[in-house]
Amino acid sequence: xxxxxxxxxxxxxxxxxxxxxxxxxxxxxxxxxxxxxxxxxxxxxxxxxxxxxxxxxxxxxxxxxxxxxxxxxxxxxxxxxxxxxxxxxxxxxxxxxxxxxxxxxxxxxxxxxxxxxxxxxxxxxxxxxxxxxxxxxxxxxxxxxxxxxxxxxxxxxxxxxxxxxxxxxxxxxxxxxxxxxxxxxxxxxxxxxxxxxxx
Numbered sequence: 001x002x003x004x005x006x007x008x009x010x011x012x013x014x015x016x017x018x019x020x021x022x023x024x025x026x027x028x029x030x031x032x033x034x035x036x037x038x039x040x041x042x043x044x045x046x047x048x049x050x051x052x053x054x055x056x057x058x059x060x061x062x063x064x065x066x067x068x069x070x071x072x073x074x075x076x077x078x079x080x081x082x083x084x085x086x087x088x089x090x091x092x093x094x095x096x097x098x099x100x101x102x103x104x105x106x107x108x109x110x111x112x113x114x115x116x117x118x119x120x121x122x123x124x125x126x127x128x129x130x131x132x133x134x135x136x137x138x139x140x141x142x143x144x145x146x147x148x149x150x151x152x153x154x155x156x157x158x159x160x161x162x163x164x165x166x167x168x169x170x171x172x173x174x175x176x177x178x179x180x181x182x183x184x185x186x187x188x189x190x191x192x193x194x195x196x197x198x199x
Contacts, residue, residue, distance in 0.1 A: 040184035052089030145175035
């Protein structure tokens, strides 16, 4: 028996059972990591452990559409300046500044995920006595590491002569694995404690 939609097109039950493969867009690659960090930061704030927040991205709104009074929609905007890092705050009297990155690669972290202004900013934080680091998630491995910014700063400065990525083995060797927790899901301050102890 042939089944047809009201518009006359045929219905193929074999096609309806196939699931679409979800591939996150480039802009949303870090959203799961960021949401876990935001949840952890909320937990730390509520429990008086740390005060760490996601930095807002500075944008200039150019045009807003008002289809109806209650549904304003920004239709055109641009970045005022290059954003530095994702997060900053205070933990145990120390200033923290860090960026969160995700990669689908299983063998390395591509330096193309990092920008010169981020490297400069984190190097400056380190020079002034703050803690600067990256939280990097290898999505296919299901592993998240905290690495001191000095590893990426050094790799960035030598990327023209050597390689354009940081090998996974180097991140494992020099980084701190952040195991999944319950509350919070991503207890990254345990890794920050390890980073502090290593200095």
